[in-house]
Amino acid sequence: MELTNLLGKLKMDHLEAQLDVVCEQAAKRELDYKSFLSEALQTEWQGRHLRGIEARLRLARFPWVKTLDQFDYDFQPSLDRKQVRELAGLSFVERAHNVVILGPPGVGKTHLSVGLGVKAVEAGYSVLFLTLESLMTRLVRAQHENRLERSLQQLTYPKLLMIDELGYLPLSRTEASLFFRLVVRRYERSSLIVTSNKSFLDWGEIFNDHVLATAILDRLLHYSTTLNIKGESYRLKEKRKAGLLGQPRAEAENEEVITDA
Incomplete structure (x- = not known):
């Protein structure tokens, strides 16, 4: 032949x-x-192997592909690089642990989340990225069409599910209940990465129910790593470079002290 x-x-x-x-x-x-x-x-x-990575990247539905190597750690000195390196080893995915990334808008939460997701894709894991808005739209529609069980099952399948932008808009009681059901489904079975601009103390307001928020946090944080970024927005940094905004308050105060001295 x-x-x-x-x-x-x-x-x-x-x-x-x-x-x-x-x-x-x-x-x-x-x-x-x-x-x-x-x-x-x-x-x-x-x-x-490369064809598999390309296929999983498409299925992951990332808003864009960025790696951890592209992250500007110098601009966010509050971020623990060692902690990020440990997460990049993906043992948290293997153990079905979670990652929660907190910080104000524009500090790189989504970049870190996507970077970890790309690492997981390259390692052969199934990954899915959703904003909270798209997740809620999907679950609410499934509930109205009497296929919620099937939708929850589909969202349980990815080894790593990433939920972005939690906290920008409050959830209704129905949406909060659906989010809780999803967290329960994935608890100790597969990993979540959640990004939020709100501290955990404010999650009761996000979910419109402090008891339900506590139940969600109890499961989400039981086996988890939290990254807390305390820095300036990358987008605002570019505007400052262009002279469209003033200096950050801390820098301005330092200059006043030096001038007064």
Whole structure:
């Protein structure tokens, strides 16, 4: 049977596409049969691995793809780099633990969340990114259409579910109840990353129910890591550079002290 035909039947598309290059390199390096076979299979595996990453990235529905290496730690010195490195090892995903990222708007919460999500995708985990608004729209619609159970089951499937922008808008009692049901479904089964601009003390207002907020936090924080970013917005930083805004209050106060001295 012709080699190209055989590779097609075995569905080795990546090796078939790179076969001439692999053979040429093997000849130049004078590889023995076992080494050549290893190189050929490695080529196929790498192609499949990259194709798998691309497919999982599409399914994750990230708003954009940014890595942890692209994060500007110097601009956010309050962030514990060691803690982020530990999270990047993804043991929290393997153990079905959660991550909560807190901070004011624009400090990089979503960037960190997506960066961890990309790491999980590259490691072979199923990942899904949703804003709180899109999550609530999805669950409320499913409830109205009598398919809530199916929707909750689908949201339980991803090994890592990321919920962005918790706290920007208050939830109704119905929405808060649906969020609680989702957290309960995933509790100790799979991981959540949640970003919020509100401290935990304010979550009772977000959910319009302090008792329900406590129940959510109890499960969310039982096995979790919290990252608290206390810094200025990246977006405001760019406007300051352009001279569209004044200096941050702390810097302005420091300059006043120096001037008075």
